[in-house]
Amino acid sequence: MEHRLADVGHHLFSFDITAHLLSHDFVQQALVAAALLGLVAGLIGPFIVMRQMSFAVHGSSELSLTGAAFALLVGFGVGLGALIGSALAAALFGVLGRRARERDSVIGVVLAFGLGLAVLFIHLYPGRTATSFALLTGQIVGVGYTGLTMLALVCLLVIAVLATCYRPLLFATVDPDVAAAAACRFTRSGSCSPRWSGWWPPRRCRSSGRCW
Structure with a gap:
């Protein structure tokens, strides 16, 4: 019994496997991407909650699938397509849902239409089925250097905008x-x-x- 407990304790406090995982590039890139996302989420999260725009953020992130599927279909960068899709979705939400009581309805309609387009683009993609359906789930370990660079640039842009208009934005939010x-x-x-x-x-x- 004591030998078994000692063996469990040895494996519990052994960091050899963790060190081995951290030696891989894709794990390091995933950790950096998670840290960047956590930083930006912590900065803009309070504004989203106070403005009651959680559904809008959910809709814009979901509609990045539409941009990514269209980019995959026409043959350019999937990450750039996802970014453009999210930006267009956010612009539509802002233009069509100016009144707070109409915002959720507009988001629901645009979200359903956009996801339908995404399924259509995935269906029309002539390449491997696994490649197209991988857009539905995604994996943070598959970010890569290109995606990590784009993510870092977007994070810097968000931080710069917040640093520029933090006080008036806080005033308009509160x-x-x-x-x-x-x-x-x-x-x-x-x-x-x-x-x-x-x-x-x-x-x-x-x-x-x-x-x-």
Whole structure:
């Protein structure tokens, strides 16, 4: 019994297998990709939750499959196609779902239509079936240097945008009504015209009654 417990303890605290796995390039790339995704998710996650846009994020990530399937069908980079598909989906959600009460309905319709297109593109792909259906699941260990480079560039872009507009974005997220009111300049007649599209607050209010 003691010998068996010692053997279990030896295998439990042995890191030889872990060290062997970490020596492979694909494991290292997967860990770096996971760290980058965790960093970006931690930065934008609070804004998504406070804005109640979880379904929109889910829809845009799912519709990356449509872009990837189309890219596979026409013969260019799958990663770039997935990125374009997510961006187009996010743009559609923003244009068609401006009202909060209509947002979920728009996302559901666009998501169903986009996934239908993805299945159609996969069906029309003339190559190996395993290659096309691998898009449905994906594997982080298959990121590769090209995908990792693209992921790092996108993460840097997201961090740069957040660093540029963090305070006004936080203001518009926490209290959108006050942020929308602060975005208007008020004249002496009491009329209000948009000044900064909901992002950058006015810097100074002059004595003439106009807020710039």
